[in-house]
Amino acid sequence: MLRLFVALDFPADVRDRLAGLGGGVPGARWTEADNLHLTLRFIGEVPGDAAADVDAALSEVEAPGFPLVLDGVGVFGSGRNARVLWAGVERSDALAHLQAKVESAVVRAGLPAEERRFSPHVTLARLKDAPKDRIGRFLEDRGLFRAGPFPIDHFTLYRSHLGKGAAVYEALREYPLKS
Template sequence: MRLFVGIALPEDIRDRLRSLSGGLPGARWVSLENLHLSLRFIGEVPGGDERDIFEALKALDLPAFELTLSGLGSFERRGRVYAVWAGVEKSEPLSHLQAKVAVALERTGFEPEHRKFKPHITLARLKGGKVPEVAQYLQFHGSFAVGPFRVAHFTLFRSYLGNGGSHYEALVEYPLKSPTPKL
């Protein structure tokens, strides 16, 4: 079973992100239902080991928070763009949640992630995307911003290949605490 931990996006936010699709030759746009913010990729997990993950994530006790999406960017490798993404404004609660998820997974025996956490939502994947075309697309949509929106839970997802590419299935939603009202 191939797993990752992420934040599912509200429907209205996904709709706004979907409005960015198009205008980029060769892009494979992420389907509306697959738009999410990854907190930690886990990878293949042997049958039965997922119980340890379920329990480790269930033990996290963190508050709900708000996020705002702002700006677009791309990931490049060897002078070619391979992904276009929507950025996430700096958020201490998000960074804290991601760090706690990482520690919980390490305690269950998973290797630490060696890449620095860069919160983003992948919008499209490209094979050998040309930098000038992508730069023009990013400039055109450069003022994109949406939110804030409330993050009330995070999710353990299963990823599998099916007709039309990858599909994500929410296995478990872990609620975040609502703040205590001030009296």
């Protein structure tokens, strides 16, 4: 079984800026700089033949490249139920178009449609019992974060290896976007 997802990765300087936002929140497990990405579609565990079908369907996706801007920070959940600190993404029709094409390809490959609405973000940290006031301070101190625009010229199929520490992401294939 392979644990897969489709994502956009960022230039090294953007990953470094995102990683630089980390700190100051007890109970936060910060995402390593190399693992920072924007998920277009989480696929989950699939057998190898299904992974080949997903790869074939993704290779047929045609969409233009586009500039992307990261904008602001936020949190999923609230109070004691705060689960994730994230960096936001400026609204982009081109991003929404690409995500819809990727979703369509995954469904064409025989996997069920995603039930959740696409909410583009970059996971900065996962939270466990983080103090509400420290989360609030994090959001206040970093609320004006902005990076980009930077060019998006491909998307990537990743395999996620879970273990004792942080997940290890292995890029299986990059799919170019039209210039």
